[in-house]
Amino acid sequence: MFTIPDICLVVMYHYIKGSSRKYGPCWTSYELFTDQIKYLKASYNIIDPQVYHSYLNGETESLPDNSCVLTFDDGLREHYEVVVPVLKEFGIKGIFFINGFPLAEKSFLDVHKVHIARNILSDEVFIHKFEEILRDIDIDSFNYYNDYSDPKKLENIYRYDSRHMQKLKYFITYRLDYSIFQILFDKLLEGVVGNLSSHLENYYMNSKEIKSLCDEGMTIGNHTWSHKLLSRLSTSAQKEEITKNHCLLNDITGKNIFAFSVPYGKTDSFNNDTTDNLVSLDYKASYITERGINVGKKDRFHILRIDTNELVRSKER
Ligand SMILES: [Zn+2]
Numbered sequence: 001m002f003t004i005p006d007i008c009l010v011v012m013y014h015y016i017k018g019s020s021r022k023y024g025p026c027w028t029s030y031e032l033f034t035d036q037i038k039y040l041k042a043s044y045n046i047i048d049p050q051v052y053h054s055y056l057n058g059e060t061e062s063l064p065d066n067s068c069v070l071t072f073d074d075g076l077r078e079h080y081e082v083v084v085p086v087l088k089e090f091g092i093k094g095i096f097f098i099n100g101f102p103l104a105e106k107s108f109l110d111v112h113k114v115h116i117a118r119n120i121l122s123d124e125v126f127i128h129k130f131e132e133i134l135r136d137i138d139i140d141s142f143n144y145y146n147d148y149s150d151p152k153k154l155e156n157i158y159r160y161d162s163r164h165m166q167k168l169k170y171f172i173t174y175r176l177d178y179s180i181f182q183i184l185f186d187k188l189l190e191g192v193v194g195n196l197s198s199h200l201e202n203y204y205m206n207s208k209e210i211k212s213l214c215d216e217g218m219t220i221g222n223h224t225w226s227h228k229l230l231s232r233l234s235t236s237a238q239k240e241e242i243t244k245n246h247c248l249l250n251d252i253t254g255k256n257i258f259a260f261s262v263p264y265g266k267t268d269s270f271n272n273d274t275t276d277n278l279v280s281l282d283y284k285a286s287y288i289t290e291r292g293i294n295v296g297k298k299d300r301f302h303i304l305r306i307d308t309n310e311l312v313r314s315k316e317r
Contacts, residue, residue, distance in 0.1 A: 005296040006063040008052055009044060012289065012305040013072045016082050028308055030082055036308055041090055044068035049095040049219045053259060053284040056300040070094035071287060071305060073223060073261055074112075075102065077202055080209040084218065096213055097223035097261035097287075100248040102204045108196060109227045111263075112203065113185045114172060120192055123165055130168060133187050138180050145171045157266060173229055173264060207252045214253040221259035221287075222246050229263065230270045242277045258284045265289025265305070275301050 016033045028036070040046060045064040052069050054060045070087075072079045075098040087094055099109055108116070118126055135142040145167070154166035161169060172181065189196055205213075214220050224230065225245040230238050242260070249257045260278055262270045265288040278286055278301060285300050292304035 006055070006067065007296075008047075008063060008067040008069060008294045009311075010069045010071060010287065010294060010303055010305040011040065011308050011311060012287075013070070013079075013083070013308050014074060015076060016078045033082065033308075034086055036311075037086055037090055037092070040068055040070075041092070046070060046090075046092045048093040048217075049259065049285075050093075053300075056297055056303075057284050058297065071097065071221075071261065073097045074109075074227075075099055075205050075210070075223070077205050077209075080205045080213065084213060084216070087218075088216070093217055093219065095219040095221050095259060096210075097221040097259075098205070098210060098245075098249060099223045099225060099227050100245040101226040102200065103207055103210075103252075104248065106197065106200060108200065108203070110178070110181055110185070111227050113189060113196075114169075116193060116196070116199075117185070117188055123162065127164055127168055129188050130184070133184050134180075137183055137187075138177075141176065141180060144175065148175075174232070178228070210249075210252050211254075214255060219259060220249055220253050220255070220257060221261055222249060222257050222283075223261045224263050227263045230274050231268055235273050238273045239277055242274070243281070246281055256282075258282060260286040260301075262286060262288050267302075 013028060013033075016028045016030060044066045046068045047064060049069050049071075051060070052063070052067065055063050070092065072083060072094055075096070079096055083094070101107065101109060121129065131142070131145075134145065148167060148171060151163065154163065154170055158166040158169055176184075193199070210220060222242065222245050224241040225248075226241065228241060230241065233241065246257055258281075260283050262274065267288065267290060269288075275286075283301075285303055287303045287305055289307075290302075290304050291306055291310070293306075294304055
């Protein structure tokens with residue numbers, strides 16, 4: 001006789017908007033979101049993330065058949081406005097991964113400045129502006145960017161982008177100096193969005209909203225302070241990114257935070273320092289964006305996820 005191992009499908013959501021957004025697999029329309037939840041509810045057992053965390057940490061023996069966990073990254077306002085009412089309607093719990101920087105500094109995360117620029121400009125114009133400004137302000141970085149080529153690696157990380165855009169995104173995330181990023185994107189967004197900070201309130205959940213999610217039984221998780229690529233950081237800088245956000249979220253929710261989502265989420269986006277920090281803070285789970293279904297009590301710090309749009313195809317796509 002053999003036993004079928006417990007499996008858990010973890011679905012990952014980012015943007016959920018009613019308006020048209022032209023890029024990326026990370027965007028889901030409001031209507032599609034509701035349809036997907038109906039589909040997932042009919043096909044899987046959508047479990048409270050805390051049930052999964054208890055299982056992974058050996059506090060319980062087994063999972064319900066066809067378990068599924070829903071995750072929402074980046075603390076976006078639509079998670080409060082759109083997602084939570086739908087989850088409540090269907091009696092479902094999810095996990096929401098938050099960055100503290102926008103809450104504390106009243107400023108956009110770098111990763112979202114890139115999204116904002118790309119959402120307004122065509123890819124062609126975005127790439128042209130980016131290259132023009134980079135060449136102007138830092139010729140050495142520009143030369144490095146211009147000469148970089150590793151098609152296989154780029155294809156693996158950015159499957160949905162043109163080769164040119166893959167190269168640009170890789171350079172921004174893995175190589176571009178953070179201070180140059182600030183100058184470059186301030187220039188790039190100048191005249192494109194007007195007063196960027198006026199959009200902040202509509203972009204991120206505020207502390208009160210995060211607290212109310214937690215009070216309604218949703219799980220709040222740590223997504224680092226400012227969404228930097230952890231594997232680029234020194235040991236001390238990485239500790240600060242994780243610990244500072246941990247403390248802020250504990251304060252906001254009045255609860256101990258014990259789940260983590262790795263920014264960018266690839267296996268090379270983090271390292272042993274990341275895991276050491278999570279262990280020392282008593283974290284129970286860490287989610288990445290590498291694709292796959294989780295089988296049994298596998299490594300609780302490498303939980304695989306599937307982007308919702310890869311799971312449920314839509315007629316819009
Ligand atoms: Zn993120």
